[in-house]
Amino acid sequence: MDVKKKYEIEAALATEAQAISAGQLKEENPLDTSEDFRVFCEACRRGDLKVCQEMISAGVNLNARDQFDYTPLILASLCGHYEVIRLLLENGALCERDTFQGERCLYNALNDRIRNLLLSYDYAKASNPLQPLAAHLTALLARPTPKTTDITITAYGQEFHLHKFILAARSPYFAEKLATAPSTTSWKLPNSIPAESLGVALQYLYFQEVSIRRALFGLSDEQELAVLKGIDKIGKQLEIERLFEDITEVSDRRLLRQRRAEELERGRDQLESWYKDNVLRHKRVVDTAKVDTIQWDRENSIFADILLRADDDEEDDKESDDTDRSPGPSESSTPPVRNTPGPLSGIPVGPGREQSGSPLRQRASRKSTIFPAHRAMLLRSEYFLTMFSSQFKEAQDTPHLQIITIDCSPAVLETILTFMYTERADFGLEIAIDVLFAADQLFIEKLKQRAAIIISALGNGATSAVESDNPRGATDADEPVDIYEVIRAGWDTRVQRLEEFAARYIAYRLEHYIDQPEFAELVQESANRVKARQETDTVELVDDIRYYLSERFRLRFEDSGLDEMMDENAAVQATTEGDLVDAMGEFALDDGIPEHLQQEENFVSVEQQIAAGVIRNLDGEIVGDEFAQDAMNYQILLGKIDTLLEKLNLDA
């Protein structure tokens, strides 16, 4: 591949600096000396996934630089933390060929694997993270079915079918107008503004990348002038001051991209604040029993056209099996305007709760949360798309808004809604798996991936934050995740990343899990999965674990970076790797512990004993013996896996 010469990059850097100081370009990597950023950089240095994820969620600028001109991405790639790099890139860290910082990143990459990862995220291929949201909104402008529009704007006989909530979110003018008359269904443009101008303005409001040149194509000078004037006028009227400025053509690719990114960012922020002020503010918690009595009129101040319902969790299996939820036509006499829950009743009507809960909960009636929402945004999920396009009840026009139950907790539903309205997906580990399942059920692929990222980034827990700190596979008593749940969730929702994560997680703590009966169960399950899929003999999970196990120990050897030490140990390694029994015998001569091992396969945390023994026995001696010990451990663990497979009668 072609690499730019040094002087070329320097020249580019100089012109860039000039452009920045002249205010034409925004600096891509602004200096950031805040404490948060320092912590973030430190985490990138050390490869602490968890802290990285937390800082990203807290909103640090991924592309800033520290006082030494390092960006987090450069740090991570220099230090060789593959997972961290992936996390950074997925969250929008930039590594662009032919820019100074980008090339720096590539030059500094510790190994080819990282380098290739960086290249695969080159800007030419990656797109703006907000693009999917923008694309969806743009598509709404021309989408005929299912019908989601609720206002029609006419200009010179040309009709535009639009969505009130988008107009209100994007244009202060509309926000005000619609607030006073939320039931308006049509709006006329003053005659002085040509339809083309309105078209451009609407495209802009709907996040489309507007090209003024395309809009003016084929028009005479006179018409062109009229359209431009119209755009100016409508921009002022709708109070979108930046309209004119933002659609003016620029030729510079980078400037264009920056402006587009800014524009999307701003648009998203508008949408988000509107969403928070309206949708979230109007969510209501009601008694589950009373849900059916809720009646929202079609004409409401936030233009919602659907209600989503999520029920509070209860430790009640039967509840979720309850199929009797579909609300029939309500006979309630509540007023047609927006309606909070009907008369409160202290009598719990929920089905029996024989399971033990806290006494408090038992007394409280079950609650449901109702979110008003807009079909137009829900269409981002294929589930809703199918639902609203079908001929089922949900797609029918009813006088009052329909309530659709979503099979998840209110918190999860809120996360999903937030994602669909704003493309934001920052949520905690505690609901991550629920989000994962819900996203799977609703076919929101991107949210699924986000959930997987969060689980695999935060799930490692404090102890494993830096793997090299925990060479002996010591386990934390307080694990942040139930790894069995994670891997099963990964299987159920077909997220490869979770399977990998879990395998890695287990491999790094194999000493802890290897002897648990649940683990054996899991291996068995994995084997069955494989058989169900295709007739091969490998057990995927075990293969993955073996791979990460080898990575774990190899890492230790490589980290030392001292070849002579390797040589010194070559003999030992050769024999251990060649034949486990031989190696054990050899060690038996030394301290006799392997003997002990051979006798007791099911010993609890054997390796810790070994570690303890080795430390006790070899304390203060040359480092080389520690390697020998690692090699030992490795072989023992492999041996254990084999035994386990044998026991399960699996061929691997």
Add this chain to the structure above:
Amino acid sequence: MIAGRGRPRIRPPRRGLHGDEVDFDKTWAIIEAAFREIHTQNASKLSYEELYRHAYRIVLKKKGEKLYNKVHEFERNWLSSEVRDTIQHLISPNLVANAQSVSATTPNERRVAGERFLKGLRKAWGDHQVCTSMLADVLMYMDRVYCADHRRPSIFNAAMVLFRDQILNSTTSETDARTLLSLLNNIILDQIQMERDGDVIDKQLIKSCVWMLEALHEDEVESEEQRLYNTSFEKEYLHTSRAFYRGESELLLRDSHAGAYCKHARQRIYEEDERCKQTLLESTGPKIQKVVEDELIKNRIHELVEMESGVRFMIDNHRLEELHLVYDLNRRVDDRKTETTRAIQLRVVDMGSDINKDAIAASQAPAVAPAADPADKGKGVAQDKNLNQQTLAAIKWVEDVLALKDRFDKIWRESFESDPLLQQAQTRSFTEFINSPSFPRSSEYISLFIDENMKKGIKGKTESEIDAVLEKAIILLRYVQDKDLFERYYKKHLCRRLLMNKSISNEVEKQMISKMKIELGNNFTLKLEAMFKDMTISEELTAGFKRHVEGLGERDPKRIDLSINVLTSMTWPLETMGGAAADEEDQRPRCNYPPVVDKLKRGFEKFYSEKHSGRQLTWLANMGSADIKAVFPKVVQKDGSFKERRHDLNVSTYGMVILLLFNELGADQHMTFEEIQAQTNIPSIDLIRNLQSLAVAPKTRILIKEPMSKDVKPTDRFSFNEGFNGKFVKIKVGVVSGGNKVESDRERRETEKKNDDSRQFCIEAAVVRIMKQRKELSHQQLMSETLSQLVGQFKPEVNMVKKRIESLIEREYLERIDNATTDMYRYLA
């Protein structure tokens, strides 16, 4: 929602999703009930969310397979119990019957019953599709997860397959083993047949049934070729169509004439095309086209062309429209348009041969009436008349051929869309009859035609008209194979025109030459151009000589002006000018010129040799002419006038020599033929002819012959006719047997012999050229190369080439290579 350092614990997923089993049977009961509602079109009351959730749970609990099978079974039952009955009720007895015997029912009954059945089927299919797609919506999660993982067809596709198996492949009734599918095919075919017979049918209805067949596949692979439409219906359709059109074409050929047949065939092709667009699928278009074309055209085109009202009839009656139809049909099935081409060629050759025959007949017919050609001077001479008639025949031939060509060109343009293939074919046919061995005179006729036009025809015509005439000649020339023969004739005619100043316009002559140059190449016109060059040089010479004489001294009143043409002997066909006497020319003693002339002659020879040393001038007295001022004495005329008469006589050189003899004689003296001959040394044939024109022709009787008769005998005596009286001052004395004539057979043989001789040289030259370059060559190759080299000039006979090769071997230009497997020759330097 920021996860703080406070170590959040991941929560196990909600109980609702995990852990406990779902009650499959109970859930399935709910789903099944909903499906039933969907199938009875009551879906609007159902909650999508609820159904989806149930299906989702089942799949999540790894019971996807069970669900899938249940749904499958449900659909099967539904189709076999509910839908199949409805369809079977629609089958009326006459529908079933028509498959066996068409005669039983009237078409109208059949149509109504058929439409009822098709409508029912269309509704069943439409409903099935709508319902299944709703089912698929509900089962979306199963489709995505279970079906994708286990490589099973999506539920929608599976349901479509069920429709095929349960409905289309089911029997029509308990007693009848035929499937609904075959019945459906029959009904559609029946409807199409009705449309062919002129009825109006519901195209949209059939189209929707066709779409159904298109959407279903014969097997599970779902390849394009395996669509039921292709495997079942289309096959049947093509088959019945073939039979139908075979019958129809037979009927039509028998009952109608070719033009109508063509129109009908075209109409049918168009109809089928439309039918594919409106009623069936476009993909069938090419296939049914082929069937129609096969049956209506390909297998019939021969008969069609050969019909009494076929191509021949159309050509003869100028049915250009119909010819175009024939051409159009033929083109559809045959890129080479063999049949049309063949018929056209046959007709061209036929008509051409007729023209040839006419020409031969005309040229050989006895002179019926004296030709009304005023330029004809051969009055009273039977042979001349005959020759003249031949000339007319030649011109008529050329014009006939051109008319024929025009006619076929028009057909070609208007009926055959200027198809290059057909043009080639026409050209071949023209070549064939023009060069046919039974008619060897084409080259001569064409040259004669040009000659005639150069001399008279183009008088008073505009430039573009002249150009058209020349172009026509060139077109014909294109067809002639023996170009060398033509060259020979053309040279002869041109020579005569140039020397006798008969040509009307030099410009046109040159134009003709340049046209030939374009058409036949440089080589061909080289000698012709040289002739023109000689003429120009001669003019300069004449002028130069005149100046030279003037420069010699004082003006001699008796001086004779000399206009001279110096001809290069190789370029000019002088022997042909010499007529029959050409052979003896060399031995012939020179003509004795009178002293005045002789002096002039010597003067010019001196002048010429000063300019060009080493060239020999030979004087051709038989080709020259002279202007003489003659004074006839005062003699009483018939009209009683009595005065001196002066005439400018234009006579041939020989005539001048003869007349000058009488200058020295007294008024009543006479000379015998022998005396004249002795004094002048003019060859007797020329002498006879000149004396004839001077003494016999009534208008130019300057001499008196005794006894007065037409023939000139050696004993005849001649004296000066003092009483001659011409109407004009200038009198041109023609020489008998001048002018352009078709050759007599003897002449022709001569020409051909000469032509063959020159061909031999050409062949030898070509062989030597080739061998010089190739050194060694097999006989076969040498032959083919020689032929291809010479094709521009003439078409050599193979035998002649062989003889030339032999002769070259004898003369040791070539030798045979011994021991070669085939005949090989080697070039000897």
